[in-house]
Amino acid sequence: MSFTDSLVHNTDPNPYNQLIVQSQKMINDAFYNMWAIADTGSPLLSLDVTVSDVGELKGDLDAPSASLHVTSSTPQLYFFVTFTSGTLTLDTNKSWDVTGWKFSFPVNIGTVVLNSGDPGYDDYKTKMGITDGDFSLAQLYIDASQATELDMDRSSFGTEVWSSETDTIQQDFKDFVQGWITQMADGDKTIIGVALQTSNPSSVNSVAPTFPPTSLDETMYPWIDPSSPGQATDDLDANALCYLMMTGNVSPPSPPSLPYSGTWVNDQDNNQGVLCMNSSQFWDQWLLPLVQVVNAATEVYPTTPYLDANWDGSGAVAPELYVGYNPDHTDSSDSYFSFGASGVNTWTWTGDSQSSHNDASADLGSWWNELEAWENTNSSSSLQFDQGGQQISFTGVSTFEFTVKQSGVVSGPYKTEATFTITTNWHLNFALGVVSDGGLQIALIPDPEGTSACTSTGESQTEGIDWDIDWDTYTNYISSTINDTFSSNLGEVENDLLEALADQHKLFLPASGTFLMEDAMFNDRGDLLATLHYNGAPPPGQDAKMPAYLAKLPKRLAKRPVVPRKKPHGPFRGPLMKIPAKEAVPVGGVPPKVAGKGK
Template identity: 25%
Template sequence: MAGSKDSASRLGLSLHARDGRKYDQVIALTQGNINESLQYYYDINSEALKFDVKVKGAIRAQLQGEILAPTVELIDEDNNDKALYCLTFDRGSKYITFVQEDPEDDNSRYVPQSQDASGWKLAFEVNFGLSKLTSVPENIREQINKPGDYSVSQLIVIFGTADTLTFNWERSTIKLKGNDAIADARTAFKLFVDRWLTATKMRDEPAKHNVLGYAVTTPDPTAIELAAPSFPPTSVRLQTINHRPNGDASQGSTGSDFNAFLFTEMCGNREMITSDLPWSGDFFYESIGGTLLMSKSIFFDDYISKALAPINIMGKRAANEMALRLIGDRLGPWAISDNESDADNNEFQVDGKNLRHSWDRRRSHPWQESRILTMTAHFHTEVSTHVWMLNSNSFIFRRWLKFESTIEGNVVDPIFQKYSAGTLRLSMTATCTADSIFTMSSVEATGKLDIDVENKAPVIDAQVQPNHDGPVPSALSAVGLGDLLNIGADDVKSKIRGALESTARDSAEVGNSLQEAVNNQGKFVFPGGGTFDMKDPLFTNDGDLIMGLVYRK
């Protein structure tokens, strides 16, 4: 049994390879998961488990019966991509030797001596490799269910022949007495394994018995349609890693079901790292035998920042609308900065586990309203957005806007014109804060990731202060600008609230698209079918996204 989903060991997992570079994502599958898939495959192809093999030569023997579905035991050494492939004899299996009645007489008949072989186990070393398919079988294509251009590499077991097979007799079980008997049995078993593999291969065309699964990559991420994963891997590498209970390597063992295959992946055609990922924590927890670990750089810094970036423009647009509400379109459709395109810079800056965007601009507009009224508008706009990880499975998106404006009018005496008849000043300050909390969870019924977006009620404060001196009112009435004095705080608040409601709707849409992207993310395809359920999404100490993967037949 592994630790808990939020143990210090699991949250301490790192994607940094031995050379210091960081992988984009990793899929970790326990040997237990692989064995479950093998069991499923041989449940469908049970004929391959039956045998009746006769061996003639220096010894005469016969093996009859049935073996259980093969299992894999990863060798408990880091950076050693080997394993033991194990065949265990089922109940009723027999090992029969033929012994001459009279050893001194070459012509004497051979008499069978039968032994119960139930529970006997043969363990031999195999290698693994990723082999790219030139064509993808239709049943595998259906399981991948991903549009666009992609390639598939199959994880295969590389068997030897009878001459090259290396048996691990310490991990094998042969219940015989006597060194000669055991030596004879080992010779017979080598020939048996060779013939079983040959027969299985002939029966299994195209070969699937040595395929443990399929990893999917895409050579061109931009060619993937929107319904596909938003961070498809462009290259994949295979390694094994051993399970260390509580970080203690001495407690590991070859037989641990939590020893694992790691598919280390890079996205965006970034160069593949060639050094292994060292042990840094527990990939697995409780009885969950699969994990998807996605780096902060592709999930948070890249995907989330790009998904939320368009909302950064909305505060600037709302401030501009308020400015135009005050001065109309006298100077065109854009009033709060020197250039409208300046507002389109919506990118976040990465700051550790935070994303930040800030925009601070000032602009003044003088104009001659009439022969007696000179106007000047001063605008100061600040827009700030901040995304940060709130806790282990949530992040918060805060939008903050401050809009300050001062409209000044100088009225000259309509008769003498060179003397001031008074001034008008309309000062307005509006601030608002709005939070959206994104919380990730898993849905038991569907095995999918769910992202809930809670939009908190915005906090808005608006102050409007009109004042004047001199005989301004009559002068304003004469030029038709008295409406400026009627702009109140409620009008300003309504404008801001409308803008925030729009950003709240957009935040919910971002949550939906993010949820779809992660659920469509390619993981791993087993040859016998089945899917992976997602469980317990969390952020690690490094800010990477980690999720449990549960194999469902």
């Protein structure tokens, strides 16, 4: 199995609502960028440590780096401090040139919460580009407070064979390291990343308040080659750090843990980071409730048909109906319009089978005429996403059946019947994609010119009723009403789809620089996956450079005008369909109409 197959078919973010997964390589690239642009005098560039009565260490530093520990829970990672030059002097009156030495510290990840007004809060907020909202920032850093000594297996001492040093020197060195760790724990922190969290998510994203994280934990996730599965192994650039997030102020699991499912990231350029939004959050909590307004806007609902019967066998009929309005469920957010799961990648909605009836009659002596009419409607829809792709297909169908039966006696008995059925089909196609600002949007895919999103066709069956039919009025009314709704009244839905995910990648920062989206798709479960492109911070005084791939992407679409659907003044009734009189009617006289019959 390939990496992509494992990502699409196997990955599962449960029990968390969202994940940010970064490979070890991406983390170290951010450390390198942070080191490369550091100001002169930064503790990232040089080190000067003195431990009283033990010794001192001075020197210039290479970029910091880390190795994620995935074979057990403690420590979470190993942090490396590497010297390009310098001197270690112990009170044993011996000194060493530390050029090329690398010290490995077993450490954990600590979290400091920054609130508005705290030092650094505004700088991070500016870098994120999030201007509004009530939120705090969780700053993740290298926490050496639990370390007591170096990890000697991962440390190196240039050409020195440290194990050959005397016991006294080795003990002095341990004492020095312990003093150094204490200073490291109390001093400046090496930041791994920053994430937004809020207890008031609607203030951060009013379009999709279920999206901003309300809690943050972290865990390590091993790389296991899907083409030859084995055991978790340390010191691999494809091992990953996972931010584990809950939303909606739901309590997170304790202790934090993400079961192994599939390969989220690797060490290749386009696959080093990914944002995952759980399918239950994306579909069940947000998108399906948002688009169920389309179910309401496309339902066909029957009302009482018009009938008028005359004693001579003549009469008039007309169906009456609503399109996009159900008097029993006037609010599109009503659970009546909610989708139900129908397979792994499909949801469906089926409205109630609706029916109405009316009758009218008239007589003169032994001659009489009776008309009955029935209207029956059914409406349904289906929404489906492409597994491993970006497309969302939304289709629906409505049927309207109008049946008229006529019976009576005019110069002989008669019994006739006619049925006309209108079938309406509609479709809306959407695509998830990255746009040129580095964020996501879900856009409506326009139909080719000359293709309507909704079409209606009619079919007639008649057994003896001779009526003057204008069914095109009814077929055209249903399809044109739905097409008008799609073109004019879905602005709010389309705008929410465009904007809800626009800033999701901005809620998280690496050690330096920013994240941008690169590719997006749905896995088999329907989880939203967006690969993260690491965009390093620019040197002081220089503008940020946007990666070349963004220039090839489409721009974010402009918002549509929002025109709310209006409640209809009444049901639609087209021209009357007239039924001619029977032959051989009596001469003279005005046939009475039966009181209370007809409309």
